[in-house]
Amino acid sequence: MSKKHSNMKINCMKYCVMLSLLFVYGCSNTKYLPEGDLLYTGGSVMVKDSVMKKKERKELEKALEGLLRPKPNKQFLGLRPKLWFYNIAGEPTKDKGIRYWLRNKVGEEPVLFSKVDLDYNANVLRSFAENHGYFKARVSADSTVRSKRVTAEYTIQPRKQYKIKEVKFPEDSSALGKAIARTKRRSLLKEGNPYNLDIIKTERERIDARLKEKGFYYFNPDYILAQVDSTKGDQQVNIKLKIKEETPEKAREAYKIDKIIVYPNFSVSKDTIKYKKEDIVQYNDFTIIDTADTFNPRVFDRAILFKKGDLYNRKDHNLTLNRFVNLGTFNFVKNEFKPSDSVKNALDSYYYLTLLPKKFIRFEVLGKTNSASYTGSEVNVNWNNRNLFGGAELLTVSVFGGADFQLAGENKGHNIFKLGTETSLTWPRFITPFNIQGNSEFVPRTKATLRYEYQNRTQLYSLNSFNASFGYLWRESIRKEHQLNVMDITYVSPNNVTPEYQQDIKDDPALGKIIEKQLIFGPTYSYTYTNTMQKRKKHTFYFNGELDLAGNITGLLTGANIKKKDTVKIFDVPLSQYAKVKTDFRHYLKLTKETELVSRIIVGIGLPYGNSGVMPTSKQFVSGGTNSIRAFRARTLGPGSFFNTPTPNSSYLPDQSGDFKLEFSSEYRAKLFSIVNGALFVDAGNIWLLNADPLKPGAEISKDFMKDIAVGAGAGLRFDLSFLILRTDLAFPLRKPWLPENDRWVIDDIDFGNSTWRKENLILNIAIGYPF
Template sequence: MNKNSILYLLFILLFAGACSGTKNLPEDELLYTGATVKVEGDATPKKERKALKAEFEAIVRPKPNSSFLGFRPKLFVYKIAGTPKKQKGFRYWLKTKVGEAPVYYSKVDLEYNKLVLQNHSENNGYFNTRTAADSTRHGKKAEANYTVIPKRQYRIREIKFPQDSTILSTAVRDTKNRTLLKKEEGYSLTTIKEERLRIDARLKEKGFYYFNPDYLKVQVDSTVADHQVDLIVKVKEETPALSQTQYRINDIIVYPNYSINANSLVAASASFVKHNDMTIIDNENLFKPRIFDRTLYFKKDDLYNRTHHNLSLNRLVNLGTFKFVKNEFKVADTIGNYLDAYYYLTPLPKKSIRVEVLAKTNSANYTGTELNVNWSNRNVFKGAELLTISAFGGLEVQVSGVNNGFNVYRFGTEANLVWPRLITPFHFESSGGFVPKTKATLGYEFQNRTKLYSLQTFKGSFGYLWKENERKEHQFNITEITYASPQNVTPLYQEQINANPSLGKVIEKQLIFGPTYSYTYTNTMEKRRINSFYYKAGLDLAGNIAGLATGANLEKGDTIKVFSVPFSQFVKVENEFRHYLKLGGERQLASRVIAGAGFAYGNSNEMPFIKQFFNGGTNSIRAFRARSIGPGSFDGSTTTNTFLADQSGDLKLEFSTEYRAKIYDIVKGALFVDAGNIWLLKDNPDKPGAKFSKDFLKEFAVGVGAGLRFDFSFLVLRTDLAFPIRKPYLPEGNRWVLDQVSFGNSSWRNENLVFNLAIGYPF
């Protein structure tokens, strides 16, 4: 063994000793390395013993220091950080956030853990279980050893509900069809507790406002048969009379200008308005009473139920007008078995202004900044309407690349008015906890591409937003109008158009109007799910009614213009599906599929440029620059050597899969594969190979890469480094380029490595 090998070995041994955590331990301490649990005995099947072992290992405490291949890097970091002089700074962060304090064996209570294992067994029907506890020492380390010998599990023979005829007992008995207690299943104290909560929740839907799950008991009779039990659900005799009473709603009193000041209610009571079943107490007349008619679910004489209680509160919060929402029910003084409902609402400041300064970058090497100023009025017409007026301005420059010097300047303004109701000629009733909304938008943007052209865009829309529940959301715009007009087209850009006619589409005058609809479904907020989904579908129908009414037909020369501009006529459909699979710990497999199609007809020969599909970039196929892929096998980079076109298409297919895992505290890593392309529906002589065909799968672009995500809670900063392994524009048979990957070759890196910096996850 040579000298270098010996030094290397010594370094490894020293590092291993340091990372093992046993160096510099206090004299009377041992490092705790964890617990082993043995489940023995033949009274329970092998499968049950295996499941019990996993449960037991999860509940013993304390947990040892985290380790990797026998090393304890977090403990090592904790020790090298030393003692910070202040509770801030890098050393303090390193010690408390990255490092991990040593777990000593002196913190282990064998008898307590033994009792925990015993109780867990008994609570799951393994009565008369025997447990034992011991420990094993290895040098400066120690581990705990537990042995559990469970008996045969007791199973449920029968479930009995109250049989008397009182209102409360009858209501409890009526819930039995959905009981969590099932015959032949093992006895479980946890399930019994959940059953009490379930019954209480059902009773809350039937007017029993003051009932509590503690007023229920489940008696266990273990004498009925061999290793079987009967469960008897009963209402406790000491249950108060209030809890046995079904209540209806009496008066509904709303304080829409409530202050924490105790005298505010007394002062406000001097002025009130009666509106249907409600009393509105609003001295300053801030809100129209009809807001609460649409927001509150309860009406006079309604049977109290928890669902309407919570939905009313959700709607008040979702109005976006109130800072605090408080609700209280009191037994009515004037009539028995009735509740008075009180709502105390503290408004947000009516007017506010927000200023934002943003820095941004994209995969086309453009970096820049943007200033946004937003002014809001949260109650502009006293109906909780939200008026937002914003102004923005920004600059984007390309430090290097084909667009160097072609800077982008943009500024504009936008006004949005949102009504907390649907303004329609017909009645629409939403039963969810979310207030349906009507939204109107007007906007203007001026964009100047230095040395090329300017483009001004006017837009407007009017439509509706509503949620069925937290998972399903709809947005329907009766119309969206977009008018785009070019200005200051330079001779340089005109030369580019002469060389590549498709660039002319970017600066064509556009008039787009028509209805749009989108539907979103997601259950990703349900954190316990192993599999969660997100789906969004969009439909865009531009100029269809106008085209039918006017008989527009471009192919026959019957082009119809509005304000001297031909209006666009097309149908566009887009679908996005995401799937998230939890792999345990903080590991996840995230996948996405996007499929879209657009078809122009009637008054249009092709889709407007701003409505077409694109591929590549920070949130698409990350191994390729933004909008640089396709369409089909067409290579857009060959059409010009001074200006790179934005490649667009009528069809789009895109797939992505990303493995995500936590690396260190706020740092998370990802490995990903992206694939897809865009295509045209019609032949374009300027773009050979761009038309969609049966061989479309052979024209997929594929990229792979890795990235880091820095999760700062308030935002996620994402960095991705990717490179292509399949290039669709190469000759067929040569498109896979995995064998050409050469990280040590500077020319390969310059041509293929793409760095993406972005905010948030790609999907």
Template structure:
């Protein structure tokens, strides 16, 4: 290992030295008189300004200066060198074009810097932040064909707000403004700040939009700063309506008519069928409460509009209900386009007629899918799915989905005589856009809550081993508080596994292994499950977060009522099958940090535990945890890692079985960057394992103990991601760095790495091919 390390260090130092040489030689490409611009420096001369304020002002000013110098890494500029050193390509494609114009950066010269313009930016920005007498100067420093610009700012004293006045009058709009003046963002003693003034105008506008002033605009508000009435560098702020504010902007509107067209089509508009405003009395529709529905074919029940529309006759217009209604109509999932118009009434003053023009999707669709797949466990296969969807099953925007499928997975490598897998099944789902329950459920969310009913059956055949019949059914609800928070509650989630055709070959292969025997025993799992998701990944932020927590409680009430206790030999059965009793919790934390538009780091932590008790000694196989594979610890084949320090190689040759556990801990980190258009690259590291709660004599070392950290597996690798917008193909090549089933003290595998050995590469380099990101 020492010799390999010395060779590695040697080449690393040579490469690093060459990198420094080529990166420092950018100036040799400059023409006579040209200077490479290396950036700007800002000095602020004000001894009375607090350090925090000075640093904030300096950082903001540097961000506003243009242009930015060439990017650097550890003081070097490899992208600039790539541009300079690459000859002009003959065509706008190829590696030379990519190096020069895609990876490379054109040099930023001192001549590109408008120093007077930047000086004005510094002065204007400083004044906008309350430094009314700011003065700036600049100087240029050059050396060795490089130049930087030093700007010196003398901001003077910062002006503070001495008083805030809201001009009052008897108008309705002014009375609304006066009601919220206590919530003003302009606070006495705070610095004058133009950004805060803009935010205050937006605040007033938002409040007025919630109180009927549909046509109001932030520009109708003026905030005047008067420094003549105050002393000691203070200003008085006066907030008032502009004198030329249009009468329409000062009018407060209420809703008169609400008209819904649930079968709106743009082609009919061109034919003159829809003309707005219109007289509902002349339309072939009907009234449902305060809503007038134009639906001659009666495709939709009017109740769905009553639940989705938040405006009623006589309501004061407000933007919250405006947006809420549109979002709820969209989340019904049955309309392709949702449009609304508020038209000023011809006959009534300050009244709106609200029109909702809804273009439905195709109500029924039939789709046939053929899929091909492979995984790191040496299986390749195909799947055929036939799916039928009806988006308005009972005319209430209920979504009904039915599917039938067939699939097979064939062993293409690894141990000989491994078993192929065949699956076939059917699944039906009904999603109702409301909470079906004996109690009333009110939701003010922009997302329609749903009741979900699912029934399914799957036939699974492991060729010469056994056959499984899987039945599942569930009833529950999903609802979202907002775009970040989502809940899913299954009041009942039932799984029944009925083994059949267990062959003598399987029984002979497993011997006395209780773990493998449980795979072919009847299983009955039922109980409630709940999951909660919180995410900010859809927001345009540098740092975003994702969390999903799941709680699964099986057989708890039944176990309590029947007094089930396997330790005392009192195992209870339902229809001749022992029911499972356990508690399971799983947590998935993810954190994303964006360095640039297409460069980021993603991390994930998964922690979960399942505890059997009462009627069960073990967790059902279908509810246990697994690790390894393309979306987990990628240096180990799917479901072959763990539990604990158990060595799966000790199993009988040619007979592999998925390894499962009751406790799971996994940590992943991945650096992602864009190389060229659709081509992305990643460097990643994965760590984790699974463990059992109870001792298993068939799998020594599998139980969770205080030494669990010594049994954590570690892998690392590199990957390519081909992002075609509608499809992301992922290729990850990983190798193990720490193997938990090696001898304790010898689990790190650095000394075994040998890329020149074909046998080592075959056993340790794992290629994962998958669709989408792993997390």
């Protein structure tokens, strides 16, 4: 017998053994059932109707099956692993330990047929059908038993669905009746649509929401009556909306805003508010009772959207509360409306605000590791003042330090130490020469930042980095966010460059760019859109676009131009000029309640011009690492088909960077058990130089740049600790772009049993949070 046939026989035997084990595993769940009871494995619904289209019938069956209770034990590949863990764990003797955890956290108790009420489910199905226009539907229920397992079968005969023939709105001449009638144009009740009780309820809520924008503060949806007449025949109904006669008088009137009273130092623990006459400040339309003189009154003028005499509306009501919360100064925000005792059909608005501690210190310790074999930690100490000048300004002073030690890998002990400080001041408004007022629930902000960082790469060099920025942050809505830095200045200066590194520069001049002095002036802008907070949607998206323009205005003022004989310098440092664009698009596809497929594509390009022949190294793109292409070590992939082979005298691998970046990743995520989630992923991409570099053959982009794409794959675990996600990813390359063109796919070389292959190809990434 040949070796090939021998291997096939062994594999067949393995599959037979696995199938046998799976069969035994699946059957074992029923032997733990209580005496005389059965395991409920689910229910099905069959719609018997000769007129309904097949697609409509399947949709109705799916909707009805979702109403059946209880739900059976969860399945995976036709098996019930959670139930199996519950059974093998047995009854724990105490409320802790492995048995208790296995049974109550990982496992799931059996769903017994004794808990299934066939008649109750039949009534639920009948009610759902009638509420969706299938009047006088007939429902029957039965069950089938096989080997201590039972399924429930329901059959429904829905008859023809009733549709809406006519919709009438109130026709009376009262202010309330006219206000309701004016909402008809956007009514959810359309002639010809199927009758649906849920839509009628939603329509009442829609009308109430519209009325709340017109001053009807005391109105609620229950004051609207929907009369349905189905006696006209032809499976049609007439719907008449009317105001209930018992609707109270105050709900029939629109209300305006009278007094606006603010208590900025309200205490939840005290029953009464004590204040003196001198604590009362009248500012525009507001009465501010600030016992500690905490805030400048302009804070409330910007936060409260109501003005005296305005018609009450829910939008301004909710936006005002959200703006108070988003100021970041208050721990508790309460709003109360009371009838005015001096003006008819008017409301007095009261705001009770409880302060957060004005000053606080936050201490953070971070442990980290990356695929370049660096392991280290970082410490951050932040001191904050939430109300520096009485206008809800936030001052943050941070001191940070960290160290990364390379315990293995190519760099052989070239550890990294960093130390720095950052001071930022944020104003809850736009500081501009123009008066710009936002009406969003999110408070616009102006932020100024000063930052210094000292980084020491032992045995190589040190860098001093200074940054100053001034800009604006604002949100159009919960989905759209903008950030514009009108001034962003970065200055980088090297020192302590070792003879070893200077010798390396002679061998590889590209290393000299890393320690060049850099001076970058320019505005930056980023736009973010996301609807990933909508958990019920099947498809959600994230998009981030960044624009970085360096030296454009400064270049015009100084006349910087690379064609000139002398490069323009400021403070004896060459001025950087470039335009950089980067986009990050992500798509989240929800497959089931506990599984999803996430994809991401990143495209970025940087174009030097004028005073700069190349992009500053700190602004170029890199590839590889925990949040990039995980099968390749951090910052070592590319550019193009170039591979940096260390020279005999070199003791480390320098970072690789490029002017153009393209990356694509796709990741399948699934909940495994308890706090453990799993993932399977594929990453692809690379970086390229826009101009050829004779020291880096194959690094420049060309029409065949897609041939330089690197591909990696792997699997990972995510531990959801509620306050953070701990991620571990194990990846390996599928395509290496530096190999000869016909040998770049290395799938055939995969050999997990070979220690040499594992050492050269397996990359372990440990990180906090998801990669995207």
